[in-house]
Amino acid sequence: MKIPSNLFSQIVEKSLDGIWIADTNFNTTYVNQIMADMIGYSQEELLRLKFKDIMTDDDWNDLESKLNSRIEGVSEHHIVRFLRKDGSALWVRAACNPLYNDNGDYVGAVGLISDITELQKDETILQAQRNVFQRLVAGASLEDSLEELLKPVDLLVFGVYSSILLLDEQGQLWKGATINLPEEYNNLINGEKIGPNVGSCGTSAWLKELVISENIQTDPRWANYKHIAAKFNLGACWSSPIISKNGKVLGTFAMYFQNTRKPTDFEIEVVKDITAAAALCIEHVRLMDAEKLHVKKMDILAESRKLLSSTMEYEDVLRKIPDLLISHGWGTWSFISLRNPDGPFRTLSVAGPDDIKKKLMGQVMEFDLDSTIALAKAIKENKPQFGNFDAEQMLELVKDLDASNPRKKLVMTLADLRLHSYIAIPLEVRGDVIGGFLLSTNDPRRAYSVDDVEFMNEIGHSCAVAIDNSLLYRETKRSVKAREDFISIASHELRTPLTSLKMRVDLLSLLMERKKFPEEVNEVLKPIIMDLKPDLHKFARLVEILLDFSKLGSDKLHLRIESCDLSKLISEEIERLRPEFMAHKTELVASVQDKVVGECDQVRVQQIVTNLLTNALKFGNQKPVFLTVTGDNHSISITVKDQGIGMNEEDTKKIFKPFERLVSDKHFGGLGLGLFITKQIVDRHNGTISVKSIPGEGTTFFVNLPLQAKI
């Protein structure tokens, strides 16, 4: 089937694709109107132009070899980039076929051409964005990653220089990434503060809108910068703010050209697309950074709290706080100062990158509250201070002072550190500001914010709590020691007169027994002395308990281990206590297994029995008390059971602690030490003691002691 030849011209001219016919030398012999519109030249102009005139050299070299395949009769598709008349790029997809005459001779080629510039742009930017994320994931910095976004820009726009600048919290623009722009130019504009007349970028970030400067030299917004632009042959520039989802300016994207010119619609589209992609990347990183920052803050706080609770010597720990902050990258220099007992504040520790300066800081960092440094102000006002260091102003304040003046030395040392931003935090303990710490950075891009201050305050607060705990601990230790000393001295002091008093009463009763007094005197004396004896006995026992307690506190309760018959020992003690039970009209039912021989401190084992039995007597409601002693080859069990008031489970956990008295002292006397001492004695014998009790039904104590004392 053949197409009628009269239809050919219609097909060719009305085709929606561009049609381009060339001869064997690749000179254009025909282009249709569509093709001419696509590339921006007229049909006539295109007839005169060669391919290499409307392509870059590289692109032409690449295409030329491919076109030669036509001679060999090959048909193929090519992606080709042309230069439009206005200088912008035209990406096309060309279906190329060789042409033959009726004789079958090769006479040239025809291309069916469609414009894929838009598609190419979208794909290029998408791929660039993908590359940025790939680099970010691989751990590259935001700056390095953003370069990926700029790399393909000159594929889309010929002769372009491009840059992404990042805006910080202080409204300063810093180099993010640039392509083709000289580093010297980047450095000259680095750190510029945005404003209404700060070139294209500073202005666009300020206005939050696209700024087009077709002629930098005449654009008033470039007035302060045009000499820099001239130096680097920059003629035109368009810059767009990079704006986050919530409307915050993150930075700028700009295209620069050497010539003065207008932007094409396509270029404006590229600007928009790159800007959107950049916003996505930057915002992603910022979110990740914020998350990382949060985690880091938590880490530092946790670490500082761990440090602070690791010892009660708070000075040692505070010393480590500046190091902690610096090692986590929270600043360049940090130091902590505490008040000397004699007034001025002295540096406890300094953290920073330079050992010599660190040492120097440690030497000069002594100040009083009238000092002009921020830390002094923070301490004086008990309020955190933060801001930017103004070294000049600080030096100005001390300029009249002698070089040897410590205040001047301090300021000069501080000025020498070239600090940029600082936070000074007071350390308040119980309403008294005992010192403070300072964190500072000499990174001009890092300016401490309210968030940072809050965070440092939190660190300061945990320091203060640790100091407070440490002080409390020291005080408690002191007062516990004082109490123990008091009990020790008091019990010793009581014991001596008590001994002689008791002996005198014993002597009296001896004399009485031997009937050394007249009968009538004897009659009067006897009941008095008989009443005196149990009181004295009780008194002596209380003093012994106090003595034991003070020995336990100072770890001086030593056991005297001997081999003995524990059954006999316990039976003797029971007999000794019987009168007391009888006096209280309480039955004591004892069942003691014969001959349980083992090693123990005899006096202390008797003390265990005494303590448990007197306890049962005290709380037993005058109902019978049962004591059972059984033994085997390894251990002896002593069980004391009363049927008295009992106690709840909660209370059974407390009774072996010192000074625990579960019931009011009005009805039941005692020091609340008996069971504590009993447990201590049992523990020292490597035995066990436990208790079971039901309120209203009674209490049973179980003691088990090994017969081979391993102490």
Next chain:
Amino acid sequence: MTKKRILVVEDDANIRDVLKLALEFEGYEVFSAKNGREGLDLLKESNPGLILLDLMMPVMNGWEFVDYLKQEHLFQKYPVIVVSAYSERAKAIDCKDFVLKPLELEDLLESVKKNYGTGVT
């Protein structure tokens, strides 16, 4: 009728007095000294058949007193009953007996009787 002699070396005046009283009542002749030094000074004059010795005393303590006796080969001649709150330390001295503080008068008198017999011969 001769009385048996006891030397009481004890720094607490109250205890010293009551011991003297009780022992005299039991028929002994009692000499008392308030520390080891005084005890040694009284040794010849009193020539006791038994010494009741406290350990913790100023000037010269009970251990030093015993060391001196041993050094002068007098330890066999003068039997010692140690009166102390410290059982272990009392035991460490090679004494006839020891009586623990707080003192029970009956325990003490019994120990004296056991080791030295009744007061009057």
